[in-house]
Amino acid sequence: MEASEILKQFNDIWQLRHEYAKDWKQKNGGKVVGCMCTYYPEEVMYAAGMLPVRILGGHEATSQAAPHMFDMWCPFSRDCLNQALKGKYDYLDGVMEVNTCLHMRVAYGAWTANVPTPWSYYFVMPNAVRSPHAKTFLRGELVEFKKALEEWTGKTISEEDLDRGIDIVDTNRRLMKQVYEFRKEDNPPITGTEAMTIVWASQLMDKREQNEMLKQLLETLPERKLDRETGVRLMIVGSEDDDREFLNMVETELGATFVIEDHCTGTRYFWDEITPQKDRLQAIADRYCDRTPCPSKDWGMEDGSRVRFDKILEFAKEYRVQGAILTQQKFCDPHELDIPSLRRVLENNGIPCYFLEFEVTVPLGPFKIRVEAFIEQLLAEELFA
Numbered sequence: 208m209e210a211s212e213i214l215k216q217f218n219d220i221w222q223l224r225h226e227y228a229k230d231w232k233q234k235n236g237g238k239v240v241g242c243m244c245t246y247y248p249e250e251v252m253y254a255a256g257m258l259p260v261r262i263l264g265g266h267e268a269t270s271q272a273a274p275h276m277f278d279m280w281c282p283f284s285r286d287c288l289n290q291a292l293k294g295k296y297d298y299l300d301g302v303m304e305v306n307t308c309l310h311m312r313v314a315y316g317a318w319t320a321n322v323p324t325p326w327s328y329y330f331v332m333p334n335a336v337r338s339p340h341a342k343t344f345l346r347g348e349l350v351e352f353k354k355a356l357e358e359w360t361g362k363t364i365s366e367e368d369l370d371r372g373i374d375i376v377d378t379n380r381r382l383m384k385q386v387y388e389f390r391k392e393d394n395p396p397i398t399g400t401e402a403m404t405i406v407w408a409s410q411l412m413d414k415r416e417q418n419e420m421l422k423q424l425l426e427t428l429p430e431r432k433l434d435r436e437t438g439v440r441l442m443i444v445g446s447e448d449d450d451r452e453f454l455n456m457v458e459t460e461l462g463a464t465f466v467i468e469d470h471c472t473g474t475r476y477f478w479d480e481i482t483p484q485k486d487r488l489q490a491i492a493d494r495y496c497d498r499t500p501c502p503s504k505d506w507g508m509e510d511g512s513r514v515r516f517d518k519i520l521e522f523a524k525e526y527r528v529q530g531a532i533l534t535q536q537k538f539c540d541p542h543e544l545d546i547p548s549l550r551r552v553l554e555n556n557g558i559p560c561y562f563l564e565f566e567v568t569v570p571l572g573p574f575k576i577r578v579e580a581f582i583e584q585l586l587a588e589e590l591f592a
């Protein structure tokens with residue numbers, strides 16, 4: 208199959224995510240669990256024969272969520288709840304929230320109170336992931352989580368099951384990283400929109416199926432030539448971002464390419480693999496504490512230092528980024544608090560930044576003008592450097 212055809216299939220799965228999950232359930236007979244945030248331990252869920260799917264918004268008006276969440280909660284969390292209240296997730300066997308920001312916790316509370324879902328679980332993930340106690344604490348939470356899944360399904364999760372779960376998820380991470388290598392090229396054979404769509408699909412589809420498709424994609428990508436100029440190499444940073452129309456607009460209309468990103472619907476979700484250990488649950492706990500953190504988790508060092516900024520800067524250098532678009536879902540406190548420091552780190556390293564605030568739907572016209580002006584500024588600065 209051609210690369211474009213495989214990439215189109217990933218886009219179809221992202222768009223038709225509910226149909227995909229219902230179909231999966233019918234074919235496999237397993238449970239489908241909706242997961243909020245990216246700290247859900249998928250390895251244990253795959254070990255239990257389940258399909259974890261990320262809860263995403265619908266980019267539609269959120270009027271049904273209004274009686275449950277004030278408008279000053281982030282649009283993404285309101286949008287997720289709104290989709291559930293509309294019945295879009297009525298096929299789910301369970302829903303789980305990972306201790307994340309307050310906004311998502313409110314969405315989860317309103318979901319479990321108002322949307323009938325057979326099973327729900329609140330997974331306690333430490334916020335101070337660099338505290339000396341975090342990994343031991345998280346291992347304890349994983350023991351409880353595994354027990355809860357065993358009670359729910361009536362099946363014991365063996366060490367072989369955990370090995371299988373780890374292998375499925377880690378293979379997926381490895382293959383996606385190989386795809387991302389192509390984005391370093393002068394003329395990447397894959398756009399940023401396409402690459403991020405792969406990540407969205409990986410949060411929604413059976414990773415075993417995606418792994419086979421990614422292997423095929425990796426065989427065909429070296430031959431793929433895109434009928435477009437790469438233009439300005441941009442990075443995009445923020446929380447959740449599956450705003451395909453915005454990404455596509457920048458890449459098709461403004462002469463730029465997103466060559467790398469730091470999103471929980473992008474690299475932050477899959478970049479880090481598990482280091483094998485005899486104690487499988489400890490290995491999983493270590494991975495989730497050591498992974499590139501979300502700003503709501505990048506805490507716990509006595510000297511107050513952060514690791515997130517180093518990773519973003521490393522990406523910017525490796526992918527030869529010329530400018531960065533820093534996005535924030537309106538009212539998202541964790542990301543908003545980080546933006547001044549992140550901007551300083553990037554600009555001190557010669558990477559100009561531009562800030563955009565996202566809502567449930569993005570005003571494409573005004574955003575186009577603003578990003579176009581930023582790109583012109585980058586080009587002008589390079590011309591006179």
Ligand code: SF4
Pocket residue numbers: 281282283284308309310311446447503536538539540541542
């Ligand atoms: S966008 Fe920000 S406030 Fe909203 S769910 Fe994500 S981290 Fe929380």
